Amino acid sequence: MKRAFAFASRNITELLRDPLGYIFCFGFPLIMLIIMTIVDQSIPKGSVTVFHIENLAPGVAVFGLMFVMLFTSLNVSTDRSGTFLMRLYATPMTAFDLTAGYIIPMLIIALIQCAVTFTAAFIISVIVGGTLNIGGILLCILTLLPSALLFIGFGLIFGVLFNEKTAPGTCSIIISLGSFLGGIWYDAESTGGVMLSICKCLPFYYCTRSARSSLSLDFTAEGFVIPLLIVLGCGAAVTALGSFAFSRKMRADLG
Amino acid sequence: MFAVETKALTKTYKDNTAVDSLSLAVEQGELFSLLGVNGAGKTTTVRMLCCLSKPSSGEAYVMGKNCESESAEVKSIIGISPQDTAVAPRLTVRENLMFMSRIYGFDKAGCKARTDELIEMFGMQKVADSRAKTLSGGWQRKLSIAMALIGEPKVLFLDEPTLGLDVLARRELWRAIEALKGRITVILTTHYMEEAEKLSDRIAIMIEGRIAAIGTLAEIEEQAGEKGLENAFVAIAERGLAK
Numbered sequence: 001m002k003r004a005f006a007f008a009s010r011n012i013t014e015l016l017r018d019p020l021g022y023i024f025c026f027g028f029p030l031i032m033l034i035i036m037t038i039v040d041q042s043i044p045k046g047s048v049t050v051f052h053i054e055n056l057a058p059g060v061a062v063f064g065l066m067f068v069m070l071f072t073s074l075n076v077s078t079d080r081s082g083t084f085l086m087r088l089y090a091t092p093m094t095a096f097d098l099t100a101g102y103i104i105p106m107l108i109i110a111l112i113q114c115a116v117t118f119t120a121a122f123i124i125s126v127i128v129g130g131t132l133n134i135g136g137i138l139l140c141i142l143t144l145l146p147s148a149l150l151f152i153g154f155g156l157i158f159g160v161l162f163n164e165k166t167a168p169g170t171c172s173i174i175i176s177l178g179s180f181l182g183g184i185w186y187d188a189e190s191t192g193g194v195m196l197s198i199c200k201c202l203p204f205y206y207c208t209r210s211a212r213s214s215l216s217l218d219f220t221a222e223g224f225v226i227p228l229l230i231v232l233g234c235g236a237a238v239t240a241l242g243s244f245a246f247s248r249k250m251r252a253d254l255g
Numbered sequence: 256m257f258a259v260e261t262k263a264l265t266k267t268y269k270d271n272t273a274v275d276s277l278s279l280a281v282e283q284g285e286l287f288s289l290l291g292v293n294g295a296g297k298t299t300t301v302r303m304l305c306c307l308s309k310p311s312s313g314e315a316y317v318m319g320k321n322c323e324s325e326s327a328e329v330k331s332i333i334g335i336s337p338q339d340t341a342v343a344p345r346l347t348v349r350e351n352l353m354f355m356s357r358i359y360g361f362d363k364a365g366c367k368a369r370t371d372e373l374i375e376m377f378g379m380q381k382v383a384d385s386r387a388k389t390l391s392g393g394w395q396r397k398l399s400i401a402m403a404l405i406g407e408p409k410v411l412f413l414d415e416p417t418l419g420l421d422v423l424a425r426r427e428l429w430r431a432i433e434a435l436k437g438r439i440t441v442i443l444t445t446h447y448m449e450e451a452e453k454l455s456d457r458i459a460i461m462i463e464g465r466i467a468a469i470g471t472l473a474e475i476e477e478q479a480g481e482k483g484l485e486n487a488f489v490a491i492a493e494r495g496l497a498k
Contacts, residue, residue, distance in 0.1 A: 006357035083337040
């Protein structure tokens with residue numbers, strides 16, 4: 001594990017020195033939070049509730065985690081494109097050390113990103129007279145951890161399967177799909193029918209649902225427990241799949 | 256015990272045989288060069304010796320340890336500086352070295368001491384706190400070699416260490432490599448004749464995955480019947496390719 005932490009430390013230092021990381025991981029979610037709050041203030045009261053800060057903040061937090069996926073895939077695919085990873089293959093590092101070294105820093109960045117997003121959301125809530133409370137925010141950040149793991153797992157898979165040029169493109173598809181079918185920018189519940197059924201077939205909807213429920217301290221089975229369990233299961237499965245894909249790729253590289 | 260030993264080492268990729276029944280032995284403390292044109296099998300040989308590629312047949316040993324069945328032990332006693340510089344671009348020189356020393360299990364004080372030692376050994380004091388991506392090619396290669404040395408390896412593999420460097424940077428790197436002679440075993444791959452001539456105790460000329468000639472410079476000149484490594488290499492290569 002010592003080697004995994006050493007690699008994690010290298011990864012987080014390199015990520016924090018990449019200006020693009022600040023723009024996409026921190027700047028973009030904040031901009032969306034501000035723009036959508038302006039939209040919410042501009043439309044007639046009571047017509048749309050999805051842009052109320054209580055609904056918007058968890059949605060934007062999930063949206064931000066999708067950019068963590070993008071950066072995970074970039075980090076892995078860029079390392080793979082050069083000989084840096086090859087140098088590490090020739091050291092006593094194992095596949096577990098390497099995958100843990102990719103996942104740990106992204107989890108930390110995801111946590112910081114959520115903290116930044118909710119700090120901004122809290123300030124906005126005070127300004128616009130929202131009902132965000134600190135307890136709900138802390139619980140929501142914890143609830144978002146399995147979602148973070150899910151997106152990091154996707155990032156790991158795309159970083160292994162694609163190169164540094166194609167991985168971001170593939171992640172953009174997931175970002176578009178995830179924000180649309182996750183009900184981040186509209187109320188998926190109110191659509192019903194086939195649309196809601198499609199949303200419920202993918203994990204993104206449950207990421208948003210569990211985050212919104214935890215923020216509003218709604219601990220019902222349907223609103224919080226079941227969505228969280230689904231995200232937990234999907235997060236564990238996708239991360240395990242990503243780790244497996246990385247190990248296989250490493251074995252193939254060393255073949 | 257030889258530092259490096261291969262017995263009929265072979266690597267095939269589909270229809271292409273990159274390394275063909277390679278048998279050689281390198282003494283401890285020797286600076287041994289694998290010389291050959293592009294595609295001769297030098298890098299593939301180094302990859303197999305560094306446990307980065309599995310042999311199709313034959314055996315490879317580093318300090319008596321089998322590269323296939325004892326890869327973890329082999330990895331703990333080797334260092335490699337790959338063809339590309341293979342450094343973390345946004346880390347400083349010092350951070351790159353600290354990172355590698357942590358990988359090799361040094362404690363905090365050990366990491367710092369080893370990092371300082373290598374910075375001094377390679378004269379990198381003035382660039383120690385510069386990010387790797389801002390360094391010139393020569394400095395990056397020096398850093399890459401220093402990173403390969405951080406784990407105090409018994410055998411150091413340098414794959415085309417001066418490729419693409421200008422003449423001054425190349426000469427400076429030669430001095431750094433020469434300073435290692437006798438202290439650890441160095442396996443150097445190159446296609447620069449002058450480099451092999453200047454640095455090596457012994458040279459192996461590889462043609463199409465096979466060793467066409469092996470020995471000291473004088474022995475190779477004798478085998479080729481030509482004076483100077485370049486003339487000897489051309490004669491041996493043409494003879495080898497004609498076969």
